[in-house]
Amino acid sequence: MSKQERPRERPLALTCGDPSGIGPEIAAAAWLQRTPAGVPPFFLLADPALVAARARACGYDVTITECRPEEAVAVFGAALPVVPLNARFADTPGIPDKRNAGGIVEAIDRAAGLTLDGLAAAVVTNPIAKKPLYDAGFAYPGHTEYLGHLAERASGTPARPVMMIAGPELRTVPVTIHVPLADVPRLLSAETIGETVEIVHAALQRDFGIRAPRLAVSGLNPHAGEDGALGGEDQTIIVPAIERLAAAGISVRGPLPADTMFHAEARARYDAAICMYHDQALIPAKMLGFDDAVNVTLGLPFIRTSPDHGTAFDIAGKGVARPSSLIAALKMAAEMAANRGTAT
Structure with missing residues (x-):
């Protein structure tokens, strides 16, 4: 040439x-x-x-x-x-x-x-x-x-x-973003979670060069709801979304308790974490990479x-x-x- x-x-x-x-x-x-x-x-x-x-x-x-x-x-x-x-x-x-x-x-x-x-x-x-x-x-x-x-x-x-916070050690995505915490449960649905995961999966393949992305999905409630004892959204909204995604061939795990999914050993098991609300995703991402984390908009x-x-x-x-x-x-x-x- x-x-x-x-x-x-x-x-x-x-x-x-x-x-x-x-x-x-x-x-x-x-x-x-x-x-x-x-x-x-x-x-x-x-x-x-x-x-x-x-x-x-x-x-x-x-x-x-x-x-x-x-x-x-x-x-x-x-x-x-x-x-x-x-x-x-x-x-x-x-x-x-x-x-x-x-x-x-x-x-x-x-x-x-x-x-x-x-x-x-x-x-x-x-x-x-x-x-x-x-x-x-x-x-x-x-x-x-x-x-x-x-x-x-x-x-x-x-x-x-879709917002992603991407750093050297962790990528996180909140399903809901700039909304009051009190509004999060009514804004969550299996469809919204599914769409978010699909967009993240496609972006990891296309833009980050990860051929087979592994995704982790957090629960909404403490301990991911404790089988409904601490809130029903994890079982009625998040579980059905994960089941549909897995049936479509996406490697996805959850709902996982948010307090145990961000330590080093847990992070090694996934390429991105999908969380239910803003602070659940951004606190660990900023804690691990405040000076070098990047805000990425997917789905555009x-x-x-x-x-x-x-x-x-x-x-x-x-x-x-x-x-x-x-x-x-x-x-x-x-x-x-x-x-x-x-x-x-």
Whole structure:
């Protein structure tokens, strides 16, 4: 194959997140570690003036170049490629501002669109704060749900986004996500659990290169209900879901007591744990990999990863935020894209 015929390497599309948080500075810090940390090429969707000001405030020696997405790979070695947004940001480190909502959403929209159009290999999102978006009229619970909306709008097919927290030692998936704990039992069904497991199983094969995934499903109640003595949902909802999945040829075990399924010996028996609610999944994942766990959205027509932390308004603009989780998110997105075949 001649040089002219070689497939073009596609960069990752990185959003700025909430510009009042640490997103702009950890993007710059990740670019500074591109050689020692092996950071894959990316472009940042942001307000270039704000990124430059934040890098200076943090003492980072970063050259910023405005470019088009297709120019980012060539630019990446010498400068941080920034694809300018139409919106401009109020530069208020540590103080969220609803005036920035339009630009925050624009960055997410364009990252998803560029990836669907083949100009980027995957979407990587910096953290957002929900309250300023809600104050500006944002109608979605969070990133995951909004990306599902974008996928559905682009494809015309309903999307079922599934959150995975993936770290070096553990992958966990909550069946219910951003809902009050009191609502979890009524939101669980054998169908919802089954759909979640099927999406995770397919993603482990396609995006993580695991040919025969092994899945563990937690119970809802203490001790997985003690055969109904501590709650009936485990027997009436979770068991039927597992039986149907096993009959379909998926390697799945459960319901398992959540208090005994996350120690090292138990983790060795599965490739991902499906849990019934947010904290049941996220507490063990963050405990085992707080600095290098990655938030992955499964069930979309494009790859999406994110650092597994928030906006960190309290340290924004101080130059002390660590880019390790963002770097892990960038690397995982590139690996997933290579497995899926969208990296070139």
